[in-house]
Amino acid sequence: MGPIERLTRLAEGAESIVLLGSLLGQDVVVKVRVSRSYRHPDYDRVFRFYRTKTEARVMAELLEKGLKVPQPILVDMENYVIVMTFVKGRRLLHVLNSYGVEDLERIYRDVGRQVGVMHNSGIYHGDLTVSNVIVTENGEAYIIDFGLSGYSNDVEEYAIDLHLFDRSTRNLVPDKADRLFKSFIEGYSSTFPRHQEVVERMFDIRRRGRYVEERLRRKLRREAYTQ
């Protein structure tokens, strides 16, 4: 890895290995998209190329919009590697149970505001869960892992982001989920004018067969979110 020193393994994802290292005295994250033997060889290359490219582009663009995301430092399109700044903190997943509701509401409002800016730029995250938000020591929320993100003007993609975020929260803290999601929507609606449309679509998605039991409850829930 040349100039990057002290590489240690941080995490292993389904399509990449994430390493922590040091570049010119700064902590950096090295994300290497690995080859998978179960994929067709042609497909493997195309797949890794596009995911690396989109991830780097999206991060750069969001930084420009002033969002809190890791900064890409180096991108190697031959080996499918991205080097980016390291965000020190804990995953939202791990603080959900230890933080107070007020703190969490503030974090959710912040995440909502950032997601609103992102969607307003025509970008969706694709894997927006509580594992992919990092909360730093001074309580700032960073969105990470843009491996499944992309460009789209389709409300559907935005609604999926909201759906996944609410689902992952609900799975962990079912009793606080309604309040937290309301805070999220407060932040979201302040930065994204099409917010109402997206929330409507999120409920539509949940009505497509799999969450049919929710049909009965949906009216009550919908009223809780839309003022």
Added chain:
Amino acid sequence: MSGKVKYRIPFTVPLREDRSVLVLGFESTSHTFGVGLVEFREGAVTILANVNKRYTPSKGGIHPREASYTHLRNSKQALEEALDQASVKLKEVDAVAVALGPGLGPCIRVGATLARFIASMLNKPLVPVNHAVAHVEIGKLVSGLADPVVVYVSGGNTMVLAGKNRTYRVYGETLDIPLGNLFDTFTREVGIAPPYVVDGKHAIDVCSEWGQEFIPLPYVVKGNDLSFSGLLTAALHLAKRAGRGDKRRLGDICLSLRETAFNMLVEVSERVLLTTEKDSVLLVGGVASNAELNRKFELMASEHNAVYHSTPPEYSGDNGAMIAYTGLLHYLYGVSVDPVKAYVRQRWRVDEVEVPWVP
């Protein structure tokens, strides 16, 4: 009764080893009417009978009413064959299990009616079984895996499950059509099916052998969820442009369709395997017998040093034995329902079922 395989339940159940229990199970949620007889004796489970009668549409897909008529016609014979195979009498049965969902209403009603009747007649407990839970349980029994990541793929379901807090949690699933449905619909629309499966091989696999080249198709993974409908439309569009008779090109499309769909599923399963930190993967459901999918899963599991097991064909497709076995487990935990209240639940989700044997 010699020659019948004995299986050890891969987890502990609340039953004294000297007691024996015999459970009769009915499966009729979709194209198969199945009767199973399962016995628990000396700490081991024996599948005494597994008789399955399949409805095969002559054209198009499953017609729910036609399928239910076929089940009705087959039910008596299937039950008699099962009792005969197991050489037991109906009155020796300790409990009657029935798949009450999820599935096609008219079809489920056939099994439900019969089970309610037999349970009332014998005055034995009626045990409601969720079809998806049954697929998972029979897979776990046959493979001996106690706590795997379960990938359930069939004509009507595509989901990645793992046990947590006494339920099977859905970590990822299809947002629109299931994987089996994708292949069935594609092969039907391009005119190479039905029959969908010949000699255990699906039409999509036959067709894939004609192709060589890989064509990029929409790859839609959202979080841990999958979407196949765009993939189907894109593949059908390509097939239409290629025109009928171009076997090589159709082969390329089939190959790419299968490759893309399988990669999506394996990627999601891989992610669930890593997040849940389990050490094994189990493939269940009708598509579990697919050779190519098994190859991909084997490769994926070996890259993470995980154990991988598929389910043999007689237990991977819908069958009566899985209902009887899952009914047995529920019965051991004291679950039963009043026949008057044994309603059919067409959309009974797998994560709504309490499974006390899951840690």
